[in-house]
Amino acid sequence: MFWIVLLGLICLKILLIPSYISTDFEVHRNWLAITYSLPVKEWYTENYSEWTLDYPPFFAWFEFVLSQIAYFFDPKMLELKSLKYKSDNTILFQRLSVIFMDFIYAYGVKECGKYLNDNKLRKCSKWKSRWNSPSSIVNILLLTNAALLLIDHVHFQYNGFLFGILLLSMVRMLQKRYLESAFLFSVLLNLKHIFIYVAPAYFIYLLRNYCLRGKIDIRQNRMILKNFVKLGCILFIVFLISFGPFIFYGQLFQVLSRLFPFKRGLTHSYWAPNWWALYNFVDKVLLYVGIKLNFDLKRESATMTGGLVQQYEHSVLPSITPLHTFIITFIAIIPGLWKLWMNPDNPLHFVRCLITCAFSSFLFGWHVHEKAILLSVIPLTFLSVFWRQEAVIFLILSTISHYSVFPLLYQPFEIPIKVLLTLMYCIYAFFNLSQLYNAKQHGCTLSLLNRTETLYIVSLIPLFLYDHIFQYILGFHLKWPFLALMITSVHNSLGIIYCYIKYYSYFLKLKDINHKRKAY
Template sequence: MAALGVAAAGLSWFSALAIGVTLLKCLLIPTYHSTDFEVHRNWLAITHTLPISQWYYEATSEWTLDYPPFFAWFEYVLSHAAKYFDQEMLNVHNLNYSSPRTLLFQRLSVIFTDALFVYAVHECCKCIDGKKTSKELTEKPKFILSVLLLWNFGLLIVDHIHFQYNGFLFGIMLLSIARLFQKRHMEGAFLFAVLLHFKHIYLYVAPAYGIYLLRSYCFTASKPDGAVRWSSFSLVRVISLGLIVVLVSALSLGPFIALNQLPQVLSRLFPFKRGLCHAYWAPNFWALYNAVDKVLSVVGLELKLLDPNQLPRASMTSGLVQQFQHAVLPSVTPLATLFCTLVAILPSVFCLWFKPQGPRGFLRCLVLCALSSFMFGWHVHEKAILLAILPMSLLSVEKAGDASIFLILTTTGHYSLFPLLFTAPELPIKILLMLLFTIYSISSLKTLFRKEKPLFNWMETFYLLGLGPLEVCCEFIFPLTSWKVKFPFLPLLLTSVYCALGIAYAWLRLYVSVVTGCLVSKTKKQ
């Protein structure tokens, strides 16, 4: 009976958190929405009114279908509910259509599908280390993790203001992670394979899944020295994992292969002509690279070392999505970004192979793969930082070092999303929501690890506090200056560069901790 009472109590606070955030999402329904709203409305129309043979060819709108087939089928299913709200939203030629009923349907569809995310968070909470003897010490990390995930600031503004369907996609990923923690490897692999065919951005973390499943599932015997022995290799398990990938891929891509449209589908999924950086610079290595190039070009012109007539006309600071040439530094190609990304990922993958350290080692590798791809990938969207922040939340409630890295990463990464919401009515909303989430994150994790050393040193504290003056300058002071007309992209440049420093620092800190842990473990064994 006591156990049932504890379970009921646990369910009650989790349900309260889930219901509370759902009500908040409902309050955000009338807020600003980006062009992604029209993107998904157009996809509803395409999949509802056109045969499958035309889905990846339709180009009436500039917002063509460029997600994998499972997402297209997801839009197809939604469209059959959408017709009961407003049939006109399903007209392919009704470009930029946004009636009140269309707005209500699309907002509610995001909220409704978030039920999968809520369930995944509940499953992830079961994976928190429960070795503590005190019930309070066991439940507290679970409560904090639930808040960090369910009330995640970035997910709230990206999905429920800016508008996207990341919630249920992250739900699939978190559920996959939870299944791997629970030793249900086949189920975890299946969920991830399905996820890849919903949104291909999750290819970023595929190396972590592949290596972990091969190393920890296909080598069945547990050896005290951690060495890989082919005598423990299970060919049956490898074939089982391969069948999962093949069958899911066949179900997704099979119809388009039959129609001889696979090249067309792939060309939509990987459009390399969009340029190195997205219109809103992701705060990564290339933002720093672009900024250095811009500074060198300005200095070169002032010192008359550069000929203004020979500089490329297109500027990296124009804020447009297109290909650019750098003025001073070598221009970057998609192949160069792929090489940099692979080099950045390899050390974490090697550590996962030679020192798996269980599901938590896999999770650290997953975060490093996501961050490395974010730092060096081609045309990275700033929203991709959530791919690292959300899984890092699971690590933050178990170790003080991971909590410190998480707080730097999440605070900086979330602030970098501010330019997505540029209209005046959303200014107080985004500032208030981020302040509440950040204050709770820092205070709760500090309390959780109060017996450990401080989570921040003076340098980290100074950097995070610097986000306040940066926001004041970008939102309140800059619009009053004459620079607003001459340098309209300056606030975005400053935001990207400043946040890139913090994210790069968090990435390096996490890398050092993972590699050091791997080396120390090997030294002890020797």
């Protein structure tokens, strides 16, 4: 089953090779060129192209390995000066490299399925079914995640294998193979530092369940210390291999400044559907009202959605600095961490905490990209077959997350692709999950959802129609070119905040009484 789906998916991915390529394609091509033609010393210092290397060293090494193979496809793409170079072979190579790297993702997914199969965490009559067992559903839902497909194989990025490593490390944690998990996660951190958002969950869980097993007891001190040292060694070695050379060249701060560019604004040019989108929106509305009422307000025109990534001063509400976002994010994740700390030996709580961490940082983080929502959707997919509540939240959240990547692929040829993929994914998810929970559809609601939620999901359709058809017919695209994007972000952010609150309260309220059941 797994292999058939995988093969079918590879077919579909290959079909997408000639589709639209975003600037991220050029970014990655440039990184290939940098790592191929420059010595390690200059990787993080050169700035010939505006797309400088801003991923951690392991990713640079990964690009280095790729570039060695790329040489056989088209050596010209490896030259620093061939900016925006797009020969057929370059495209083929880059696309194929993403498809190939997805095998790691597939491996991660397979391990998830295996974990479910081995533990049978949920009582269900369908475990033996080839296509309808919970593990098969998880496999398919993870493998075919359409947002990931669109981002990786159309827009162009290497998220697939990173998420593969994340899933793998998550499963290892669930299997109590703590050291492996920690190792994988630290490698992951050195591939893409965005995963640092979920690091607190790892930290707390490892500390509680690996270092201080059970009750804290002074007599076990040696044991604690031993485990602590083991963990520390792994982390230290991984980071040393990664950053060591740059420390040696005395470039550590140079590298770090590349990795964390705070010069970018609070929100991306297209507001990712998070808390700050709402904040910006309220600011805009207040500004508009203020001008109508003739208040003296500084009138910065709509630079926020103007396409260029730049800092923006709010006009009415107080401006936000990176420090503010950090504090808010930190406060937001504390309850989750507390819950995790108080309930040791529950591996599923670890996943839940991971989700809340990712979720909080998505909502309150600095310069969040809409793709980052996947960081919470993918672990949630794994949980969606345990509890009905989580399935409901997963359905809403995954639908929104798909819709929210739509603006990334704005080219007309890709519109049918993104719509069809999303529809297929949602139909599959809704149909199979409601079958799994034997949910009966009543009235005119989608199965598993209540009326408000159904209404919300359905309202995506008119939103889409406005975005793609009506605004052109009505001529609004000239008058208010950013209106459609703004409505999209605000609409989606409302849904995501709803999911956030619902999920967080669900997580915090989960009681130990549920221990009687197999999964809790």
